Amino acid sequence: MERTEISELGEFGLIQRMTRELNHQQPSTLRGVGDDAAVIDPMGKRFVVSTDMLCEGVHFDLSYVPLKHLGYKSVVVNLSDICAMNATPTQVVVGLGLSNRFSVEAVDELYEGIRLACEVYKVDLVGGDTTSSPSGLTLSVTAMGLAEPDALVGRDGSGDDDLLVVSGDLGAAYMGLQILEREKTVFQAAPTAQPELEDFAYLLERQLKPEARVDVVREMAELGLKPTSMIDISDGLSSEIMHLGTSSGVGFKVYEDKLPIDPKVYDTAREFNLDPTLCMLSGGEDYELLFTVKQDDYEKVRNHPKLSVIGHAVAAPDAFTLVTKNGPEVPLQAQGWDGLKGSAESGS
Amino acid sequence: MERTEISELGEFGLIQRMTRELNHQQPSTLRGVGDDAAVIDPMGKRFVVSTDMLCEGVHFDLSYVPLKHLGYKSVVVNLSDICAMNATPTQVVVGLGLSNRFSVEAVDELYEGIRLACEVYKVDLVGGDTTSSPSGLTLSVTAMGLAEPDALVGRDGSGDDDLLVVSGDLGAAYMGLQILEREKTVFQAAPTAQPELEDFAYLLERQLKPEARVDVVREMAELGLKPTSMIDISDGLSSEIMHLGTSSGVGFKVYEDKLPIDPKVYDTAREFNLDPTLCMLSGGEDYELLFTVKQDDYEKVRNHPKLSVIGHAVAAPDAFTLVTKNGPEVPLQAQGWDGLKGSAESGS
Numbered sequence: 001m002e003r004t005e006i007s008e009l010g011e012f013g014l015i016q017r018m019t020r021e022l023n024h025q026q027p028s029t030l031r032g033v034g035d036d037a038a039v040i041d042p043m044g045k046r047f048v049v050s051t052d053m054l055c056e057g058v059h060f061d062l063s064y065v066p067l068k069h070l071g072y073k074s075v076v077v078n079l080s081d082i083c084a085m086n087a088t089p090t091q092v093v094v095g096l097g098l099s100n101r102f103s104v105e106a107v108d109e110l111y112e113g114i115r116l117a118c119e120v121y122k123v124d125l126v127g128g129d130t131t132s133s134p135s136g137l138t139l140s141v142t143a144m145g146l147a148e149p150d151a152l153v154g155r156d157g158s159g160d161d162d163l164l165v166v167s168g169d170l171g172a173a174y175m176g177l178q179i180l181e182r183e184k185t186v187f188q189a190a191p192t193a194q195p196e197l198e199d200f201a202y203l204l205e206r207q208l209k210p211e212a213r214v215d216v217v218r219e220m221a222e223l224g225l226k227p228t229s230m231i232d233i234s235d236g237l238s239s240e241i242m243h244l245g246t247s248s249g250v251g252f253k254v255y256e257d258k259l260p261i262d263p264k265v266y267d268t269a270r271e272f273n274l275d276p277t278l279c280m281l282s283g284g285e286d287y288e289l290l291f292t293v294k295q296d297d298y299e300k301v302r303n304h305p306k307l308s309v310i311g312h313a314v315a316a317p318d319a320f321t322l323v324t325k326n327g328p329e330v331p332l333q334a335q336g337w338d339g340l341k342g343s344a345e346s347g348s
Numbered sequence: 349m350e351r352t353e354i355s356e357l358g359e360f361g362l363i364q365r366m367t368r369e370l371n372h373q374q375p376s377t378l379r380g381v382g383d384d385a386a387v388i389d390p391m392g393k394r395f396v397v398s399t400d401m402l403c404e405g406v407h408f409d410l411s412y413v414p415l416k417h418l419g420y421k422s423v424v425v426n427l428s429d430i431c432a433m434n435a436t437p438t439q440v441v442v443g444l445g446l447s448n449r450f451s452v453e454a455v456d457e458l459y460e461g462i463r464l465a466c467e468v469y470k471v472d473l474v475g476g477d478t479t480s481s482p483s484g485l486t487l488s489v490t491a492m493g494l495a496e497p498d499a500l501v502g503r504d505g506s507g508d509d510d511l512l513v514v515s516g517d518l519g520a521a522y523m524g525l526q527i528l529e530r531e532k533t534v535f536q537a538a539p540t541a542q543p544e545l546e547d548f549a550y551l552l553e554r555q556l557k558p559e560a561r562v563d564v565v566r567e568m569a570e571l572g573l574k575p576t577s578m579i580d581i582s583d584g585l586s587s588e589i590m591h592l593g594t595s596s597g598v599g600f601k602v603y604e605d606k607l608p609i610d611p612k613v614y615d616t617a618r619e620f621n622l623d624p625t626l627c628m629l630s631g632g633e634d635y636e637l638l639f640t641v642k643q644d645d646y647e648k649v650r651n652h653p654k655l656s657v658i659g660h661a662v663a664a665p666d667a668f669t670l671v672t673k674n675g676p677e678v679p680l681q682a683q684g685w686d687g688l689k690g691s692a693e694s695g696s
Contacts, residue, residue: 030394034595035502036432036579037398037493042390046378049397050385051475051490053443057482084384095401095443095488127399129488134405138481140443140488142399145385154383231384247382 004104006132014104014130018111022125026090028146029124038126040091045146050081056136064180067106069208070139071113077234078143079121079212080287084232085154086217087147091126092118095140097133110137121214151226153291158229158248162292164311165227165301167216169260170237171276174283175268176200176207202264210287216306217289225300227291236284239334242320244290251319254311254332281322281332352452354480362452362478366459370473374438376494377472386474388439393494398429404484412528415454417556418487419461425582426491427469427560428635432580433502434565435495439474440466443488445481458485469562499574501639506577506596510640512659513575513649515564517608518585519624522631523616524548524555550612558635564654565637573648575639584632587682590668592638599667602659602680629670629680 006014019033031039040047054060054074062070079089094114098107107130118125123143183195197204213232220227229248231240237259241252259280269276292313293301301307311323320332354362367381379387388395402408402422410418427437442462446455455478466473471491531543545552561580568575577596579588585607589600607628617624640661641649649655659671668680 031502035504036429037396037435037491039433039500040395040397041497042395044392047388047390047395048385049388049439049441049475049490049492051441051443051477051488053445053477053479053486053488055445055479055481055486058445058480081384085387087385091397093397093399093490095399095490097401097403097406097486127397129400131401131403132406133403133486135483138401138403138445138486138488140399140401140477140486142397142441142443142490143385144397149389152387154379156383 002105006098006100006102006104006107009104011130014107017104018107018130019125024124025122026124028090029126032124032126033128038091038093040126040144042146046087046149046152048082048085048087048145048147048152049142050078051140051142052078052081054139056138062137064184065208067109068113071110072117072209074139074141075114075117075143076210076212077287078141079123079214080232080234082143082145083212083214083217084230084289085145085147086151086227086230087145088217089121089123089143089145089212089214091124091144093127093142094125095128096130097138098130099133099135099137102137121212151221153227153230155229155231155244155247158244158250158292158313159294160250160313160315162228162294162313163298163301163309164241164252164254164290164292164313165307165309166233166237166260166288166290167213167306168286168288169262169265170233170286170288171265171269171279171283172203172206172262173210173285174279175265176203176205178272179203179268180207200264200268202262203268207285210285212287213289219306223300225293225297227293230289230291233286233288233290234284236282236334237290238281238332240290241332242334244292245318245320248313249317250313251316252311253314253321253323255323256325258308258310260308350453354446354448354450354452354455357452359478362455365452366455366478367473372472373470374472376438377474380472380474381476386439386441388474388492390494394435394497394500396430396433396435396493396495396500397490398426399488399490400426400429402487404486410485412532413556415457416461416464419458420465420557422487422489423462423465423491424558424560425635426489427471427562428580428582430491430493431560431562431565432578432637433493433495434499434575434578435493436565437469437471437491437493437560437562439472439492441475441490442473443476444478445486446478447481447483447485450485469560499569501575501578503577503579503592503595506592506598506640506661507642508598508661508663510576510642510661511646511649511657512589512600512602512638512640512661513655513657514585514608514636514638515561515654516634516636517610517613518581518634518636519613519617519627519631520551520554520610521558521633522627523613524551524553526620527551527616528555548612548616550610551616555633558633560635561637567654571648573641573645575641578637578639581634581636581638582632584630584682585638586629586680588638589680590682592640593666593668596661597665598661599664600659601662601669601671603671604673606656606658608656
């Protein structure tokens with residue numbers, strides 16, 4: 001494969017290459033890449049903005065994450081934050097720190113993913129900064145979005161007995177990561193071994209190519225359904241439930257048997273000797289929407305194919321409990337990844 | 349000095365500490381840190397956005413840049429981009445990648461600079477992302493600003509015989525860097541030597557604590573003076589002149605004897621055996637505004653204490669020349685730092 005050094009193109013050549021054929025799709029984008037700043041006309045709406053930084057060796061491992069997927073995911077995780085405000089993502093700016101390990105072809109691949117995400121979500125890439133870094137790859141994405149003033153949803157609006165709802169299913173991205181880590185170990189031990197990944201397509205896609213739930217935001221608007229509070233699931237369901245509760249001044253009761261899981265996630269968790277419920281509660285990176293709705297809206301959500309009612313708010317702040325399948329009610333714990341692995345190792 | 353590990357506070361503790369006492373000053377800021385995204389209401393104005401990434405070892409050297417100054421500068425260089433659109437900076441979001449070399453106290457110091465810049469410029473810090481990085485410090489700042497729709501100025505509006513104007517003076521930040529590098533060398537050779545920096549206060553301030561010319565943007569508005577094209581000087585005067593020319597489809601003729609220089613810059617350049625003109629043309633990091641105005645506006649700029657007319661546009665695209673003090677007209681060259689050092693070493 002061809003390798004062109006970035007120094008051959010120079011900074012401006014590289015920027016030109018990265019931003020070629022950038023077509024704007026958002027009417028609010030008046031001016032994009034190529035000036036000191038982009039210009040956006042919100043036309044009477046509210047403007048929302050969110051930023052995320054991803055560092056090689058912390059947030060991704062390039063030994064099993066293709067650059068194109070990384071580019072796609074770095075945009076999507078930011079769009080997910082915009083969705084969590086009940087807003088529509090409209091623009092992104094991308095900062096890129098590159099060590100000289102990366103060639104122009106590598107940047108092309110990364111940008112292919114970034115552009116693909118922009119196309120899929122009809123957001124405009126309107127600016128960026130590309131610079132050299134002493135080591136590794138750092139990606140910083142800032143996403144912007146628009147909403148009607150009365151459509152915005154924060155984390156702080158849940159009432160005492162609102163229903164707790166989640167979109168999609170949970171735990172798949174975490175199990176996808178387990179598969180990738182297992183294959184990396186196998187590869188390191190026997191580099192000629194063929195990876196067995198086909199069976200796990202759904203899990204891998206959820207890990208490598210997550211999607212932001214713009215569809216859920218749109219469908220809720222069509223249903224006339226406005227959440228009272230909302231957050232996206234990046235760290236893990238338990239931890240996000242606690243964020244919603246703490247911000248809103250309520251507690252939550254969650255029912256284990258209502259948690260949505262894909263059969264493949266369940267089977268793979270068992271194969272890895274992991275507790276499927278723990279994977280759903282603490283796995284993270286699902287980028288699903290977690291929100292509360294008023295009891296009166298139950299009919300709008302109960303049979304919605306993309307939504308599951310998993311619990312309800314309680315008038316006791318900081319009381320977060322899980323009603324287990326076996327009956328007993330246990331405190332919900334916001335375990336991070338370390339906690340999850342620790343638990344997993346001790347069996348379940 | 350006390351050293352608290354970041355792991356002692358945890359991610360949320362650190363965020364809480366960084367964002368305590370954040371008061372909003374901009375009426376357009378409806379919601380800041382603490383939700384999935386910030387919410388901004390532009391109230392009928394145009395919204396502008398710009399991003400910059402700064403990596404340790406590339407953009408700054410912590411052996412002579414205090415963290416507080418780094419925080420301040422990282423915000424200011426972004427505000428400067430907003431000014432270059434003839435807009436008023438209003439909000440910033442900050443992404444931070446930290447290796448475990450950095451303590452909580454170090455982050456406090458960095459944030460002290462970030463908050464100070466926000467206070468001085470009355471911009472609101474409305475969001476961010478703080479994460480660990482495998483090595484060094486990475487800062488990513490995205491700045492936003494507002495302008496009346498008809499006030500915005502791009503790089504592309506210069507007419508064939510517009511006047512070329514620059515704010516402030518040039519070359520000081522570059523000479524400040526030379527001083528810091530010399531002192532670092534001295535310190536490495538003799539760690540007990542007292543640095544001789546007092547004489548160079550202006551140069552050091554221009555390097556370590558640059559300012560964005562919001563004052564110039566405001567005063568031009570008060571004068572009813574709207575530039576036809578504008579850019580801020582980050583890379584160096586020559587290179588920015590070429591950006592304006594290329595974007596506008598004109599050339600520029602620049603007069604060496606009109607370039608504004610502080611006497612201290614001139615003297616220090618001589619002391620370092622550097623050509624003062626080359627320092628002004630290629631030094632960079634001045635964060636002054638470079639812009640064009642119509643000939644009819646000459647009276648508004650000619651005696652303005654903060655502005656210098658340094659040349660004019662010519663109807664020949666890509667013709668960029670410098671009329672030297674001795675008379676001959678030479679091609680203007682967009683030398684980067686390497687070029688400057690090379691030239692300097694070959695004497696002048």
